Amino acid sequence: MTTGFAAIPNSARYWITGARCPASLITCLSPDYKIDDGLARVDLLIEDGAISAIEPGWWPPTQDHNGEIDSFYHLDGGILLPRLVDIHVHLDKGHIWPRRRNPDGTFMGALDNVMADREANWTAEDVRARMEFGLRCAYAHGTAAMRTHIDSLGKQIEISWPVLAELRAEWAGCIVLQATPLFGIQFALDAAHMQAVTRAVRTHGDGIFGCVSYMIPELDKALDIVFRTAIENGFDLDFHVDETNDPAARSLEHIAEAALRHRFAGRILAGHCCSLAVQAPQDEARIIAKVKEAGIAVVSLPMCNMYLQDRQAERTPRWRGVTALHELKAAGVEVMIASDNTRDPFYAYGDLDLVEVLREGTRILQLDHSGNDWANAVARTPAKIMGHAETGLLSPGGPADLILTRARDWTEFFARPQADRTVLVDGKAIDRSLPDYRELDHLMNRTA
Incomplete structure (x- = not known):
């Protein structure tokens, strides 16, 4: 099991556990979810780049889901958003x-x-x-x-x-x-x-x-x-x-x-x-x-x-x-x-x-x-x-395009820029390196 912001499991199938997500962005919400300040506790099963399942969060993750042992990424209460x-x-x-x-x-x-x-x-x-x-x-x-x-x-x-x-x-x-x-x-x-x-x-x-x-x-x-x-x-x-x-x-x-x-x-x-x-x-x-x-x-x-x-x-x-x-x-x-x-x-x-x-x-x-x-x-x-209703949501069967943060509630989320966020595209972490402004210097009529 991984904790904190260790690497996303290098696996076609893994769980993201211990997450909080805006309830308004979850398509399969039910009374089983615990919701505080509009944030629902969720666990997500990622398979082959898609969200295979969304379930009410179980904290702490002391047992595996449905008796299956998979790779885990425990978000420890952090807010998770769709891209x-x-x-x-x-x-x-x-x-x-x-x-x-x-x-x-x-x-x-x-x-x-x-x-x-x-x-x-x-x-x-x-x-x-x-x-x-x-x-x-x-x-x-x-x-x-x-x-x-x-x-x-x-x-x-x-x-x-x-x-x-x-x-x-x-x-x-x-x-x-x-x-x-x-x-x-x-x-x-x-x-x-x-x-x-x-x-x-x-x-x-x-x-x-x-x-x-x-x-x-x-x-x-x-x-x-x-x-x-x-x-x-x-x-x-x-x-x-x-x-x-x-x-x-x-x-x-x-x-x-x-x-x-x-x-x-x-x-x-x-x-x-x-x-x-x-x-x-x-x-x-x-x-x-x-x-x-x-x-x-x-x-x-x-x-x-x-x-x-x-x-x-x-x-x-x-x-x-x-x-x-x-x-x-x-x-x-x-x-x-x-x-x-x-x-x-x-x-x-x-x-x-x-x-x-x-x-x-x-x-x-x-x-x-x-x-x-x-x-x-x-x-x-x-x-x-924009006509892309499948985007911007957490939905079973939808893409595992996600933003993972360490912030556990909205005050933590808004207090800092979340510079340490992880971005997933098709279930895999992308390189979040930002381009250097110097790359545009040749267009700005000044020497690099």
């Missing part, structure tokens, strides 16, 4: 900070400097190297699936989408990689642009279309074009929405109305939705009701939004930048949190680590006193929205 799902990232922007910073930390500073860097530097070689660097980070941290936005303007359409397709194929079996286009809603009024983006998504994409939605005079007309494009091509939709603290920004309501107007049957995901949190209570309630009716899911990006929103020089920010996530969830809207940007002008930090996102999201959004199922927000729920 996680990051539904809103920007791999193509990642890691440009050393060559293109945000001079004032504002949203417009980010927008202007990413645009300048894109025009100057985003060749296929540059985009591929940075995207692959981000994928290696996410994989090492325990991400199973992610959706990345791809900047889709002008020449970049023909540069980035083929790179995305190549990386998706190369990373198959390691990370499920989806992509959706990103461009300002005003470009939906440009027929040539819409044809080019639609062609790229049909050729290289995953059946997801989207844009950045904000208040322009022609918003409803532009949204009608986007929805018609999605319906004609069988696309789902993914929007960046109202990334501002201006209460006059209500494009989320317009998106909901467009979905209802078009009787849209596909999935719709709305990211950010920051201005929803600064609406008058009656306006917030009205918008949330329309979002629920339209079947729109919402993802909050807590770390990036807290970094950018309400930033003014020499002034302490007055709000955290996040959307009304508790209210959305209470209304029955599917809600998630995700990484967003990584070491670029929109967010100078981050490492595509969903354990960090869950930890910081819990603090920023005060999730810790509002139910015990928030792990769904980085696992079960985004997997469902």
Whole structure:
């Protein structure tokens, strides 16, 4: 028997015993499981890279299961998670900070400097190297699936989408990689642009279309074009929405109305939705009701939004930048949190680590006193929205793709970064070594 963080048994069949797992992520839960603070005590049988059985945990493991002697890995009460799902990232922007910073930390500073860097530097070689660097980070941290936005303007359409397709194929079996286009809603009024983006998504994409939605005079007309494009091509939709603290920004309501107007049957995901949190209570309630009716899911990006929103020089920010996530969830809207940007002008930090996102999201959004199922927000729920419902769960017959930690409860889990976690893919521990930033120095116009 092994204890602590000894090596995972080198066997096609072994037990992980003495684990705790969020009950909301177990598909075979029964009254036999002991549950504390939303964490169920479980034992898992791993066979040939899959979870063969999930049973109520037996502590201490003084006897073998069903009279069979197998290899054991005793987690000693540690929290076990499925590999996680990051539904809103920007791999193509990642890691440009050393060559293109945000001079004032504002949203417009980010927008202007990413645009300048894109025009100057985003060749296929540059985009591929940075995207692959981000994928290696996410994989090492325990991400199973992610959706990345791809900047889709002008020449970049023909540069980035083929790179995305190549990386998706190369990373198959390691990370499920989806992509959706990103461009300002005003470009939906440009027929040539819409044809080019639609062609790229049909050729290289995953059946997801989207844009950045904000208040322009022609918003409803532009949204009608986007929805018609999605319906004609069988696309789902993914929007960046109202990334501002201006209460006059209500494009989320317009998106909901467009979905209802078009009787849209596909999935719709709305990211950010920051201005929803600064609406008058009656306006917030009205918008949330329309979002629920339209079947729109919402993802909050807590770390990036807290970094950018309400930033003014020499002034302490007055709000955290996040959307009304508790209210959305209470209304029955599917809600998630995700990484967003990584070491670029929109967010100078981050490492595509969903354990960090869950930890910081819990603090920023005060999730810790509002139910015990928030792990769904980085696992079960985004997997469902991505169309990969088997991911982000513990299920008999499902893949043995797991994150093992030494933390025995949520306070231990959130108090430390869990840098000593073990990640299993198909039941085997992966190399969690992170890529060195120096690998990108040749792209940053500086000597190594």
